Amino acid sequence: MCPSGACERRPPNPLEETPMSSKPRDHDGHFGEPGGPGNPSGLPPWSVPGAPAGTVPAGAAGGLSGVAHTAAGHAPVVPSLPPAERARLDAVFRDTLARGIHGLCFSPYLEGQQPGSQIGEAQIRERLAVVKPHARWVRSFSCTDGHEQTPRIAHEMGLKTLVGAWLGTDREINAREMAGAIAVARAGHADIVAVGNEVLLREDLSEDELIACLREVKAALPGVPVGYVDAYFLFEKHPRIAAECDVVMTNCYPFWEGCPREQALPYMQTMLARTREAAPGKRILISETGWPDQGSAFHGAVPGREAAMQYFVDTAAWAEREGIEWFHFAAFDEAWKVGAEGDVGAFWGLWDKDARPKFA
Secondary structure (H helix, E strand, C coil): CCCCCCCCCCCCCCCCCCCHHHCCCCCCCCCCCCCCCCCCCCCCCCCCCCCCCCCCCCCCCCCCCCCEECCCCCCEECCCCCHHHHHHHHHHHHHHHHHCEEEEECCCCCCCCCCCCCCCHHHHHHHHHHHHHHEEEEECCCCCCCHHHHHHHHHHCCCEEEEEECCCCCHHHHHHHHHHHHHHHHCCCCCEEEEEECHHHHCCCCHHHHHHHHHHHHHHCCCCCEEEEEEHHHHHHCHHHHHHCCEEEEECCCHHHCCCHHHHHHHHHHHHHHHHHHCCCCEEEEEEECCCCCCCCECCECCCHHHHHHHHHHHHHHHHHHCCCEEECCCECCHHHHHHHCHHHHCCCCECCCCCECCC
């Protein structure tokens, strides 16, 4: 996703003649469209391997246990949990957040700010103070417009940093971003550097151009792990990119592939497994994953408070059990993202746009 840049992420239009799954510029629906690229079987990609053709497991679209469906073409209606189950979920969520997770995706935007706004140190400190008790790492997305201060302040607070240089189509801005990331790392404030986020997904740079950027930053930062962030399937398509990375960072969004929440964790696990197969021997981390609590449904994926909480606790428990490095998207809601991703774009945070806890 694009907390600090102008990426295009829009839901597939079922009326388009060409399915969105065939357009790598758009993350939404890429391999998730039954019958689309990478999934010629016509089954939902989260179906049980080896299941007979045409079957859908409990929890998948069309076969949701306990999920009522509206008229054809409309999203399923997910009933609320019974009070006792909701109380258990509340308790597990509070405990998980209190114990802390590996990492949070962090953008410090306040109301009325958006990419291009100048970000001040005070607001970065204020927002980092909110997340500090709940994560060991923070991921930042840019090293210009004041965002280059985030890693230093995070280190001062005892947090580790995944520092992003935002790359796009503007070569001058790209040069400033890379120079900013190099300066941050040389000052000792970058534990990992990410050169670009979903650049191939948006088709902002060619593979060769991205490799040149990676090599430039790696040459400038011996001893600092350097890598690239993109949707999991793009590392399959671009093995040269994976080979250049010290760290391969994969964005995994079952929601944006229309996967029902009940099947989201195992489907996300297949995304990670595919990344591992595409990058054998590499350090791999999940750089983004999450679930929105409000907004429009996307095929079988329905936003909701309980769904967002359950996805968070399920992912955290699995990651802790398996020793997975992962970053939850996101720390805070960002109102500006409605324009980029539709109404659902503004509601991925654990805290709202004013830094108030949403699920307490």
